[in-house]
Every structure is written in structure tokens, then in C-alpha cells.
């Protein structure tokens with residue numbers, strides 16, 4: 503479908519001007535509306551291939567227009583503009599069938615990219631309008647996913663698009679990145695809302711138990727099976743089953759799971775009748791399943807069956823922009839959940855937290871904030887309330903000396919004003935020399951010969967440095 507006619511609706515004149523100039527120059531026919539009502543008028547009179555709508559406008563909001571336009575002319579592709587890149591807006595826009603969503607300020611390349619994509623998207627537009635019909639349910643999230651970074655916005659886009667359908671989703675990401683939270687978001691944004699969401703960790707349960715947890719068993723199926731028991735598939739009927747750590751599922755159970763996904767029915771252990779089940783599967787793993795497939799530890803057919811829509815969650819250290827938001831969110835939830843009086847963090851504490859590597863990702867950050875909020879003497883948390891991070895005692899993902907020094911330097915330099923940063927190279931090397939020599943001298947109890955050997959420098963050089971740097975030698979160690 504070629505894009506010919508475009509409607510731009512924004513109450514900011516400068517945005518209207520810039521967009522109309524850029525798009526007219528490219529040969530599109532452009533109409534401009536300064537508010538929601540004007541946009542609606544245009545829409546009544548004309549047919550548009552694309553509409554770029556500001557989310558917040560006097561009168562009718564961009565999201566409400568989106569809904570109306572979708573009802574009247576479902577083929578029109580709608581791009582929502584927002585000044586606030588929160589998850590709520592992104593998910594809501596995509597849920598309502600928006601074609602795309604851009605955050606202000608944007609550059610014109612972003613609009614170009616959307617136009618190119620939109621031009622090729624005839625089939626997608628049909629699919630979007632089909633999905634839109636399924637998306638009339640109210641926006642609902644049990645818990646909000648926090649994060650406005652680019653990688654998280656991509657996650658929200660996919661989530662908004664696929665949640666309403668029944669497709670199987672495979673969520674990958676390191677431990678603590680929020681895989682279960684995303685799985686819940688999928689469920690709570692799907693028509694299965696109101697039906698059960700059940701989670702099962704395939705790594706935490708021994709093989710025999712895992713099978714009966716999933717499929718249930720009949721009375722007498724094995725010693726100790728004194729009662730019939732339903733499994734998670736039956737319990738989750740109509741809803742969503744979250745299979746965490748799917749990479750740890752034994753091969754024979756993988757085969758059984760594949761059968762259930764294909765046949766949509768289960769047989770309880772020790773039973774002979776098949777029971778129909780309607781369960782959406784969302785699986786997650788922190789392992790590389792493709793490697794496992796190559797090593798024949800994971801069935802290839804099951805991998806493809808699960809991986810219909812992959813969602814890769816970035817580690818926290820790759821979306822550091824989100825750390826301050828998460829910190830504030832966890833402080834607030836600590837106030838609500840455990841009744842602390844903590845109100846926020848100082849700028850230094852924020853910088854310290856944002857510089858850490860967080861090998862345990864959001865879970866580790868959440869625990870760290872909760873602990874600090876409970877123990878802090880004052881409502882405003884300072885770096886002193888995060889002693890483990892300040893000491894850099896090896897919690898960084900990379901425990902090498904370089905990683906520790908990087909962490910320390912980032913903290914120290916981060917606290918300094920730019921105008922203070924003169925002669926930094928010399929200053930840093932100089933300041934590292936003294937503690938280095940002092941520490942080795944302490945280790946060797948003041949033995950300069952040994953110290954020079956350890957440092958790999960000449961004894962005379964060491965002597966001179968001890969003098970010029972004014973290092974005192976304590977022979978007691």
C-alpha cells in the first residue's frame with residue numbers, strides 16, 4: 503500500500519510545521535489539525551493512509567482518536583507521538599492497534615523509517631485492525647513494568663502487539679531481568695485476563711514431580727498416589743501457564759509438552775482418558791536454547807514451537823537509564839510494603855547505583871533498595887546506605903581488578919563537576935601509585951626488596967617513590 507495522504511494532529515505548532523514541511527517535500531499530501539476535534543473533522547471528510555497523532559491534545563486525546571479512526575477506517579495506519587516514554591503509553595497505544603509509537607523529541611529520520619516501513623505494511627495493517635478488535639478490553643496490568651529505555655520500549659511494543667493473541671512466547675534474559683513480570687503482563691493484557699495465571703519453575707522441581715505437577719496423576723498411578731490430582735495444565739485451563747527455566751526440562755517431558763501444545767489435550771499420569779486443555783504457554787529461560795538444541799539437550803521442534811514470538815530482556819547494565827526510575831519505584835514500594843520512611847536518594851547515591859553492574863539485575867537492585875530503605879537512618883538515602891556498593895567488594899558482574907577499579911573511578915569521577923576535571927590522567931595515576939605501594943609494603947611488612955619485586959620495579963625507583971610520595975613504612979605490618 504502506498505502512503506499518499508497523511509494527517510498530522512498536534513497542538514504544538516512547531517511540530518506541525520516541521521512535519522508538514524518534511525513530508526510535503528517528500529511528495530505526501532498533508533493535512534494539519536491543531537487539536538483532536540479538528541482532526542476528527544478532517545477524518546470525516548477525507549481518507550488517510552497514515553495519521554500521526556499527539557497523545558495529549560485539547561479536546562480529544564490522540565489515543566481516543568486512534569480508537570475512533572480504527573473503527574471508521576481500520577486501514578489507516580496510526581502513529582502516536584508522546585512526550586513521555588512510559589510503558590503505559592507504549593503498551594496502550596500498541597494495544598489499541600497503533601502502527602507505531604514515537605517519543606518526542608524525535609528526529610525526522612525516525613519518521614522516515616516509519617514511512618518506509620508503513621509503505622510495505624499492507625498485510626500488517628490488516629492484521630493490526632484484526633488485533634485491534636480483540637483489544638477492546640480495558641488496559642490492565644497487575645504490576646507495572648518500570649523502564650523507559652529504548653530496549654524496554656521495544657519490549658513494550660512487542661508485548662502490546664502479541665499479548666491479545668494466543669501465540670506462544672519465549673522470554674529470554676539473565677536472571678532477575680523481569681521475565682516473570684513480562685509473562686504476567688502478557689496474561690493481564692490478553693483476553694485470558696480473569697482466568698488463572700500459573701507459574702512453574704522447571705529447574706526447581708525433580709523430574710518425576712515435574713511431570714505430575716504439569717499433567718497431574720490418577721489415584722494409584724504410583725506408590726503414594728492416594729488421591730487423583732490435577733496438574734498445572736488443567737488448573738490453568740482458559741488462562742496462561744508460565745514455564746520458567748524451560749531449558750532445564752528433561753527431554754522426555756519436552757516431548758510430552760510438545761504433544762500437548764500440538765494436540766491441546768493432556769493425559770494424567772496413570773490415566774488413559776485425554777482431557778482437552780486450552781492454555782497459553784509463555785516460557786522463559788536464561789540459557790541459550792539454540793546451543794542446547796545444538797548439543798541435543800533441547801528438542802529442536804519444541805524450540806521452534808515455543809519461540810513463535812521471542813522477547814529478549816536486556817540486562818540492567820545495558821539499560822542504565824532505567825536505574826533511577828527503578829530506584830524511585832522501589833523506594834516507594836518499600837514505603838508501602840514494609841512501611842519505611844525512606845523518601846528518595848541523594849544525587850550521589852543515584853550516581854552510585856547507576857554505576858553498579860547489577861549482575862543480579864532488577865531483582866538485586868530491588869533487594870538492595872529494600873535493605874537500604876529499612877536500615878537507613880535518614881529518609882534521604884546516601885552512598886553510605888549502600889556500603890556493599892561503595893566498597894566495591896566483588897558484587898560487580900566482572901570481578902577483575904579492572905572492573906573494580908572502573909567501578910571506583912566511575913563513582914569518584916561521577917561525583918566531580920566537569921570544571922574540576924583538570925589533568926585527570928596524571929592525577930588518577932598519581933593517586934593510584936601511593937595506595938598501591940602502601941598496600942604492597944603493608945603486605946610485605948615493610949620489606950622494600952620484596953615490595954620492589956612484587957611491583958616489578960627497581961629497588962632504587964621504589965625508594966625514590968617512597969620519599970617523593972611521602973609514604974610512611976610501618977614494619978610491624
Ligand SMILES: Nc1ncnc2c1ncn2[C@@H]1O[C@H](COP(=O)(O)OP(=O)(O)OP(=O)(O)O)[C@@H](O)[C@H]1O
Pocket residue numbers: 646647648649675676677678679680681682683684746788864865868
Ligand atoms: N521492569 C521492572 N519493573 C519493576 N520491577 C521489576 C522489573 N523487572 C523486574 N522487576 C522485579 O524484579 C524481581 C525479579 O523479576 P522476575 O522474577 O520477573 O525476574 P526473572 O527474569 O523471571 O528472574 P529468574 O530468571 O531468576 O526467575 C521481581 O520482584 C520483579 O517484580
